[in-house]
Amino acid sequence: MNPRTVLLDLDGTLVDSAAGITEHLTAAMVVAGGRLHPAATLRGFIGPPFEAFMPGLGLDPNQIRAATAEYRRTYDPVAASLSLPYPGVIELLERLRAKEMQLAIATSKPESLARAIIADNGLGSYFQVIGGANVASGRTGKAAVIGSVLDRLGLHASGTGTRAAPGPTRDRLYIAPIMVGDRMHDVNGAAVHSLATIGVSWGYAEPDELLRAGAHAVVETPEELGDLLLAP
Numbered sequence: 512m513n514p515r516t517v518l519l520d521l522d523g524t525l526v527d528s529a530a531g532i533t534e535h536l537t538a539a540m541v542v543a544g545g546r547l548h549p550a551a552t553l554r555g556f557i558g559p560p561f562e563a564f565m566p567g568l569g570l571d572p573n574q575i576r577a578a579t580a581e582y583r584r585t586y587d588p589v590a591a592s593l594s595l596p597y598p599g600v601i602e603l604l605e606r607l608r609a610k611e612m613q614l615a616i617a618t619s620k621p622e623s624l625a626r627a628i629i630a631d632n633g634l635g636s637y638f639q640v641i642g643g644a645n646v647a648s649g650r651t652g653k654a655a656v657i658g659s660v661l662d663r664l665g666l667h668a669s670g671t672g673t674r675a676a677p678g679p680t681r682d683r684l685y686i687a688p689i690m691v692g693d694r695m696h697d698v699n700g701a702a703v704h705s706l707a708t709i710g711v712s713w714g715y716a717e718p719d720e721l722l723r724a725g726a727h728a729v730v731e732t733p734e735e736l737g738d739l740l741l742a743p
Contacts, residue, residue: 517607517740518660518706520692521618521625521643522557523714525600526632529554531593535586536578543578545570557715558694560619560644560651583621590624591631597713599733604637606737615640617660617690617700619653640664653700657690661704664688691736695724711736 522528533550541547546569556564561582565575607614614637618625622643629635642660644651650659666688690701693714698721701708710721710729721729730736 514612514687514689514740516613516615516664516666516688518615518617518657518688518690518701520558520690520694520697520714521616521620521628522594523693523716524691524697524711525616525634526594526596526628528590528594528628529557529715531586531590532557535582538585539578539582540565540568540570540574542581543570543574545574545578554715555717558619559653559696562651587621587624591628594628594632596632596634597733601634603733603737604634607740608637610741612740613664614638615660615664616642617653617657618643619651619656619696620644621646653696654703657700657704657706661688689740693721695720698724698726709736709739 519525522532530550533553536553537548537550545565548568556568561579562575565578570578604614616625616629616638620628620643622641622645625643626635626641629638629641635641640660640663642656642663644656650656688706690697690706690708691711692698692701692708693711694716698708698710702725707727708721708725710716710726711733712721712729712731728739730739
C-alpha cells in the first residue's frame, strides 16, 4: 500500500483524551444551564465540533456558546497534560518516519491546542503539518481541516466528494494520501477530498461505526496500522 502521505486524527487516534474532555465538558454544560450527562454518554461525542452535537443534548444556541467558552476556559490550559499517547503510537510514528512517509495532523480540535498537545508529548518532530480548527478564519469541521492540511502540504484535494471504491481496487488507492482516524467524521471529511480512510478501533467510535461510514479498513492496534500502511 505504502502511501507517501498520511493524515492522522489526534483525539482517539494518537492520544487518549477522553477522561479530560468529558470531565470538563460535563462541567461546562452544567454552568451553561444544561443537564448533567454521564461521561459514558459524552464519550460518544468526542470528535465533532460542539455545534454538531450539543443541540441533541438539549442546549440552545446561547447555551452552546456559553458552554464552549467555559470549556475552553477550563480545559485548554490543562489539555496537554490530560492527553497521553496510546501504547504503541510512538513506535508507529518511528516506523513511518523511518520509511520517509510525510505525516500530518488533521484534527477538529483548535489548531493552537493541538500544537500544544503534540509539543507537550514530544511528538512535534514527526509531523510536517499540524492542522486543526480555526474559528476566526471559519475553518471548522473535519473536511475544512483536511483541505487546509492538504493545501499546506502542497497537495490538491479533488473536492468532488467521491468515495474511493472498496474491494479489489483498494491497493491502488493507498498510493494517494490516506486519512487515519477513529470516528465517522474522519471518514466523511476525507471523502469530501476523495481520500480513503483507515479506521482505528481503540478510539471513541461506536461498534461498526467506521465500516458503516465507509472506512476501507479498521485496525485493532498501532502495530497493525503500521503493517497495513507499510505493506508493499
